[in-house]
Amino acid sequence: MKRTLFAISIILILMSCNNQPKPAEEPDTTTNRTWWKEAVIYQIYPRSFKDTNGDGVGDLKGIIEKLDYIQSLGVNMVWLNPIYGSPNDDNGYDISDYRAIMEEFGTMEDFDAMLKGMHDRGIKFVMDVVVNHSSDEHEWFKQSRSSRDNPYRDYYHWWPAERGKPNYRWSYFDEKGEAWMYDSTTNAYYLHYFSRKQPDLNWENPKVRQEVYDIMKFWAEKGVDGFRLDAFQFVSKDTTFPKLPEGYEKEVIKYYGMGPNLHDYLKEMNREVLSQYNVFAVSEGAGSTFEDAHNLVDAGRNELQMAYHFEGVDLCNSLEGYELADFKEVHSRWDSAFAQEGWLSIFLANHDVARLVSRYGNDKPQFRAPSSKMLNTFILSMRGTPYCYYGDELGMTNIGFDSIEQYRDIAAINGYKKTVNSGGDVEHFLKTLKFLSRDNGRTPMQWDGSENAGFTTGTPWLPVNPNYTTINVKAQEGDPNSCLSYFRKMVKLRKDNPVLVYGDYELVRPEHEQVYAYTRTLGDVKMLVLLNFSDEAAGIELPEGTATDEVLINNYDAVETAGLAVNLKPYQAVVYALK
Numbered sequence: 227m228k229r230t231l232f233a234i235s236i237i238l239i240l241m242s243c244n245n246q247p248k249p250a251e252e253p254d255t256t257t258n259r260t261w262w263k264e265a266v267i268y269q270i271y272p273r274s275f276k277d278t279n280g281d282g283v284g285d286l287k288g289i290i291e292k293l294d295y296i297q298s299l300g301v302n303m304v305w306l307n308p309i310y311g312s313p314n315d316d317n318g319y320d321i322s323d324y325r326a327i328m329e330e331f332g333t334m335e336d337f338d339a340m341l342k343g344m345h346d347r348g349i350k351f352v353m354d355v356v357v358n359h360s361s362d363e364h365e366w367f368k369q370s371r372s373s374r375d376n377p378y379r380d381y382y383h384w385w386p387a388e389r390g391k392p393n394y395r396w397s398y399f400d401e402k403g404e405a406w407m408y409d410s411t412t413n414a415y416y417l418h419y420f421s422r423k424q425p426d427l428n429w430e431n432p433k434v435r436q437e438v439y440d441i442m443k444f445w446a447e448k449g450v451d452g453f454r455l456d457a458f459q460f461v462s463k464d465t466t467f468p469k470l471p472e473g474y475e476k477e478v479i480k481y482y483g484m485g486p487n488l489h490d491y492l493k494e495m496n497r498e499v500l501s502q503y504n505v506f507a508v509s510e511g512a513g514s515t516f517e518d519a520h521n522l523v524d525a526g527r528n529e530l531q532m533a534y535h536f537e538g539v540d541l542c543n544s545l546e547g548y549e550l551a552d553f554k555e556v557h558s559r560w561d562s563a564f565a566q567e568g569w570l571s572i573f574l575a576n577h578d579v580a581r582l583v584s585r586y587g588n589d590k591p592q593f594r595a596p597s598s599k600m601l602n603t604f605i606l607s608m609r610g611t612p613y614c615y616y617g618d619e620l621g622m623t624n625i626g627f628d629s630i631e632q633y634r635d636i637a638a639i640n641g642y643k644k645t646v647n648s649g650g651d652v653e654h655f656l657k658t659l660k661f662l663s664r665d666n667g668r669t670p671m672q673w674d675g676s677e678n679a680g681f682t683t684g685t686p687w688l689p690v691n692p693n694y695t696t697i698n699v700k701a702q703e704g705d706p707n708s709c710l711s712y713f714r715k716m717v718k719l720r721k722d723n724p725v726l727v728y729g730d731y732e733l734v735r736p737e738h739e740q741v742y743a744y745t746r747t748l749g750d751v752k753m754l755v756l757l758n759f760s761d762e763a764a765g766i767e768l769p770e771g772t773a774t775d776e777v778l779i780n781n782y783d784a785v786e787t788a789g790l791a792v793n794l795k796p797y798q799a800v801v802y803a804l805k
């Protein structure tokens with residue numbers, strides 16, 4: 227099928243808010259119960275959540291104002307994208323002060339109040355740690371670039387120009403696609419895997435590593451409960467910078483990821499920071515093989531607790547959309563590789579991709595709500611810790627900009643420049659961007675039907691999606707059939723049923739072209755999940771011995787069943803208890 231375009235609450239969560247020394251870990255298996263496995267994480271892009279001072283940019287006071295809403299979702303952990311001091315070349319992923327709060331977002335007092343407000347509500351907090359690179363406006367880099375013998379010189383990667391041009395390195399955001407930038411002050415090139423204003427830190431320098439651990443301790447002492455390590459698989463580098471094969475950038479993670487000393491650094495970080503507090507850490511990226519991923523997260527290794535791999539979220543990366551068969555295959559393969567040991571994250575959307583329902587579901591008016599509910603059923607019924615992105619609980623959709631002037635994201639703007647300068651297909655680039663741009667997933671939260679969706683009284687930094695008049699929290703609050711009400715029910719179902727967290731996963735009718743069906747089993751508790759990924763009705767004959775008992779959740783009023791035959795409506799999602 228081709229898709230077009232697109233509690234047992236071990237209430238450790240309620241335990242002390244202050245960070246206590248961490249008890250010794252038992253050997254981990256997937257069924258060993260731990261608070262971070264039982265979490266449902268809500269990701270907030272702070273720029274876009276709620277503005278309280280009318281400057282058009284979301285702020286921490288806005289998050290504080292909405293804490294009761296966040297709690298009402300049932301989620302028990304929040305991950306915020308970076309809120310540190312930053313010139314915002316990449317919206318906070320370029321940090322100039324790791325111990326300060328970005329002025330647009332508020333003050334350290336606001337942060338403390340926000341954290342307390344979360345903890346008072348039994349919600350844990352995950353801090354984004356961006357240390358593969360800093361901002362070029364960080365004092366370390368200012369010093370480093372000032373002279374070759376500055377004590378901070380080796381905080382970054384420099385290549386003296388008298389040695390000739392360094393071997394080509396590809397950059398994610400550079401407008402020429404080059405990761406080496408010439409700097410005339412010292413007649414040398416510095417490395418930046420991301421933008422020119424995001425120079426890569428030199429992790430091979432022990433002083434840099436100590437600085438990072440001190441920063442992490444600063445936030446752990448404040449009481450944060452977890453760290454999300456941005457682009458961390460890239461930190462360790464072969465500093466001889468050898469020539470890489472032609473076209474290597476098509477498999478960039480294989481070449482940039484899992485550098486020579488990465489595991490030593492993670493063990494060091496674990497010893498110095500993670501093991502000293504009741505915190506967990508999740509790596510953005512998991513290398514390029516299962517072995518890489520296991521080596522990051524398996525408990526006996528004393529490195530990280532969790533990782534997120536990109537195979538699932540990357541399935542829909544072109545205008546052609548994706549195949550359900552591939553979707554099932556990827557998620558089943560990763561699940562089985564982590565069935566005995568290690569722990570992963572489950573997500574289909576975040577601030578780096580377009581909206582969940584527009585990419586993996588169907589945002590046409592008649593299908594938006596059912597497909598959005600169906601996708602949330604998937605995320606919240608799989609093994610692994612679910613990450614739910616703000617606005618996806620409402621079924622917020624892509625905004626779909628038509629002109630490059632409308633974008634704010636450096637990836638879009640510099641990608642456009644690169645396409646123009648290299649004589650690429652600009653029309654195709656813009657069409658793809660309209661569907662896949664990160665800005666699609668960053669438009670302001672739609673709170674109500676008032677001007678600017680109740681996000682700001684000023685001019686929003688990124689336009690509000692015009693469909694806010696109908697798709698918004700206020701409209702959905704009062705409607706028991708809304709996406710929001712369904713999301714709350716589904717979160718509750720997961721939290722009340724450890725089988726959805728820890729249970730074994732088994733595909734049912736793997737060959738079915740429209741329906742993704744699987745069971746989850748823990749001891750004698752068994753559930754069946756049926757998800758129709760298509761815009762047409764779909765019949766499925768359940769295997770002999772699949773005796774459905776109760777319907778636990780359904781995104782339609784009823785489900786048509788006759789014996790073992792179930793007839794699902796377009797994008798219908800049903801979770802059954804099995805006898």
Ligand code: NOJ
Nearest residue numbers: 316319356420456457578
């Ligand atoms: C990954 C982050 O998720 C993304 O938003 C950012 O642009 C890059 N890392 C660079 O920090």
